[in-house]
Amino acid sequence: MIVKNVKAYYVSGSGPDVKAVDNVSLSILEGEIFGIVGESGCGKSTLASVMSLTAGRTLKVKDGEIILNGQSLPLTDRSRVPKEWHGTMVALLPQRAMNSLNPTARVRDLVIDVMHAHHPEIRPADAVERARERLEQLGLPVRVLESYPHQLSGGMRQRVIAVISTLLNPHVLIADEPTSALDVSSQRQLIVLLQQLLEHQFISRIVYITHDLPMLSNFADRIAVMYAGKIAEIGPTVEIVGRPKHPYTQALIGSTLDLDPRLRGSQVKGIPGAPPDLRYPPGGCRFHPRCPHVMNICSIEEPPAIGTEERFAACWWVKDQVDKLSVEGAAS
Amino acid sequence: MNTTKPEAPMLETRDLSRAFGHGDHMVRAVDRVSFSMQTGEIVAVVGESGSGKSTLARLLLRLLDPTGGQILLHGQDVTTLHHRGELKTYWQKVQGAFQDSFAAFNQFYTVRRSLEKALNVLDVSLSKSDRTQRIETSLREVGLDPADILDKWPHQLSGGQLQRVMIARALVVGPELLIADEPTSMLDASLRVTVLNLLLDLRKSHNMSILFITHDLGQANYLSDRILVMYRGELVEQGPVEQVLADPQHEYTQRLLADVPRLRGKSGVPA
Numbered sequence: 001m002i003v004k005n006v007k008a009y010y011v012s013g014s015g016p017d018v019k020a021v022d023n024v025s026l027s028i029l030e031g032e033i034f035g036i037v038g039e040s041g042c043g044k045s046t047l048a049s050v051m052s053l054t055a056g057r058t059l060k061v062k063d064g065e066i067i068l069n070g071q072s073l074p075l076t077d078r079s080r081v082p083k084e085w086h087g088t089m090v091a092l093l094p095q096r097a098m099n100s101l102n103p104t105a106r107v108r109d110l111v112i113d114v115m116h117a118h119h120p121e122i123r124p125a126d127a128v129e130r131a132r133e134r135l136e137q138l139g140l141p142v143r144v145l146e147s148y149p150h151q152l153s154g155g156m157r158q159r160v161i162a163v164i165s166t167l168l169n170p171h172v173l174i175a176d177e178p179t180s181a182l183d184v185s186s187q188r189q190l191i192v193l194l195q196q197l198l199e200h201q202f203i204s205r206i207v208y209i210t211h212d213l214p215m216l217s218n219f220a221d222r223i224a225v226m227y228a229g230k231i232a233e234i235g236p237t238v239e240i241v242g243r244p245k246h247p248y249t250q251a252l253i254g255s256t257l258d259l260d261p262r263l264r265g266s267q268v269k270g271i272p273g274a275p276p277d278l279r280y281p282p283g284g285c286r287f288h289p290r291c292p293h294v295m296n297i298c299s300i301e302e303p304p305a306i307g308t309e310e311r312f313a314a315c316w317w318v319k320d321q322v323d324k325l326s327v328e329g330a331a332s
Numbered sequence: 333m334n335t336t337k338p339e340a341p342m343l344e345t346r347d348l349s350r351a352f353g354h355g356d357h358m359v360r361a362v363d364r365v366s367f368s369m370q371t372g373e374i375v376a377v378v379g380e381s382g383s384g385k386s387t388l389a390r391l392l393l394r395l396l397d398p399t400g401g402q403i404l405l406h407g408q409d410v411t412t413l414h415h416r417g418e419l420k421t422y423w424q425k426v427q428g429a430f431q432d433s434f435a436a437f438n439q440f441y442t443v444r445r446s447l448e449k450a451l452n453v454l455d456v457s458l459s460k461s462d463r464t465q466r467i468e469t470s471l472r473e474v475g476l477d478p479a480d481i482l483d484k485w486p487h488q489l490s491g492g493q494l495q496r497v498m499i500a501r502a503l504v505v506g507p508e509l510l511i512a513d514e515p516t517s518m519l520d521a522s523l524r525v526t527v528l529n530l531l532l533d534l535r536k537s538h539n540m541s542i543l544f545i546t547h548d549l550g551q552a553n554y555l556s557d558r559i560l561v562m563y564r565g566e567l568v569e570q571g572p573v574e575q576v577l578a579d580p581q582h583e584y585t586q587r588l589l590a591d592v593p594r595l596r597g598k599s600g601v602p603a
Binding site: 039040154183184185187188211212213214215217218237238241251252253255256257258259260261263264267268269270271274 | 380381490491492520521522523524525526528529547548549550551553554573574577578587588589591592593594595596
């Protein structure tokens with residue numbers, strides 16, 4: 001799956017557009033869990049809605065294209081999205097998914113609706129049978145089919161929705177903060193289920209969007225770090241966590257609190273300042289007002305992506321470091 | 333207070349309980365919880381959603397009446413306080429900060445008005461300049477510039493700023509104990525640390541005691557001296573942080589610790 005040059009702005013009646021996603025390109029490999037991490041307002045959920053073809057009316061996709069399974073789809077015109085793309089090509093797993101569902105309908109009714117939307121000829125009993133099989137394969141209790149949403153725990157609801165939204169074996173599942181409302185134990189269970197879905201090849205790849213870097217680092221193959229509508233850094237998980245290059249990634253990891261006993265009594269630093277207003281993003285690098293390594297050029301020119309498409313950081317300071325190293329290397 | 337015994341802990345609860353509903357539908361949200369806290373201590377209460385953490389906070393703030401047990405402040409039973417006048421005296425010593433800062437402020441009040449209202453729990457009526465001075469001092473303490481913020485409305489502030497204003501609102505009356513109920517769970521990781529550091533500074537400068545309620549063991553690890561673990565309304569384990577995290581005794585604590593995601597492949601603790 002390739003996502004190319006996505007530009008998505010929220011248009012307000014008066015005043016400038018909110019540049020929530022600005023020129024983001026990603027390629028997601030088959031069989032991989034690709035993580036996108038960032039703080040509130042960095043545009044990660046906007047990107048999720050664009051990628052899952054569920055963007056709302058106020059969001060204007062100015063540019064962008066998805067190439068998936070050999071088919072290409074321009075994102076700029078939502079009316080041209082073919083129906084088959086929803087559910088069979090791309091599926092979405094949002095936060096608190098079942099809270100937005102009809103509380104008077106049973107899970108089996110939802111299954112019938114979903115299957116019927118794509119296969120009008122399917123008999124309700126067959127649709128339910130398919131879901132039953134799927135639940136059995138994944139080791140989930142089949143009795144949930146007869147339940148109403150309120151009879152299931154929050155964690156079970158998310159797992160059931162994950163199964164139903166992948167009944168049609170989509171090529172990609174976009175998971176937008178699916179575990180944010182869950183406690184740690186339910187979080188882990190949902191992650192295990194998502195991994196099972198990949199192993200059984202019910203889905204081909206997962207894009208997992210979250211603000212929780214420690215959790216993501218436990219199952220993502222690669223991670224993209226977003227800041228203020230742009231990709232700051234991209235790389236394999238061990239690289240991002242163990243050898244972060246971008247000052248923002250470094251600060252993000254530096255302010256992570258886990259169970260390390262060495263943290264106790266140490267003074268962990270946060271990142272000073274706040275993320276920018278995306279109506280008026282700062283010139284040059286959008287992180288420069290908060291960056292500890294800021295240089296003159298950072299406020300003037302947009303930083304180049306240093307590295308390869310698979311492993312880069314968009315930062316002048318990183319470029320400086322690399323240039324110095326290569327000069328030293330040439331001198332010795 | 334005349335009844336103050338020198339050996340009594342700053343805060344103590346004895347079999348503190350709160351049940352909701354009746355008969356078969358009764359939920360014991362807080363079930364016979366007993367613990368104590370000393371002055372200057374930071375104690376974390378951890379547990380999953382629905383374990384009774386927030387009900388405990390509301391009981392300790394006397395916003396909710398217990399259905400059993402006692403709360404003692406410096407050895408004095410405060411569960412018998414009911415009149416607003418009596419509770420005012422209690423709230424001079426015990427203040428709260430909450431999770432959702434957008435919901436905790438009247439959106440039609442400026443920051444100045446919200447903070448002035450908070451001063452009403454004091455017995456004495458302060459002069460205009462004293463009030464302003466107290467408010468400005470506490471705003472500076474939480475790292476905000478009063479000139480910048482006093483005449484703003486809640487919607488004009490970011491989540492991190494509002495959270496600080498909420499802590500400042502607690503500080504204006506100079507409390508001994510701050511009950512902080514998930515004050516950082518709506519904040520991003522980078523802002524979260526600055527609020528936690530603020531709490532650490534307050535303990536250092538005022539010898540304030542803090543009861544820090546969280547579902548995040550990582551934050552409890554960073555901030556607190558002791559941990560109380562709640563599970564289905566009961567206090568199932570308590571002890572010093574290093575002990576509870578390194579050698580959990582209760583089966584629930586062990587499970588909780590096993591499920592906490594660690595940052596994989598981290599090379600060391602950055603300064």
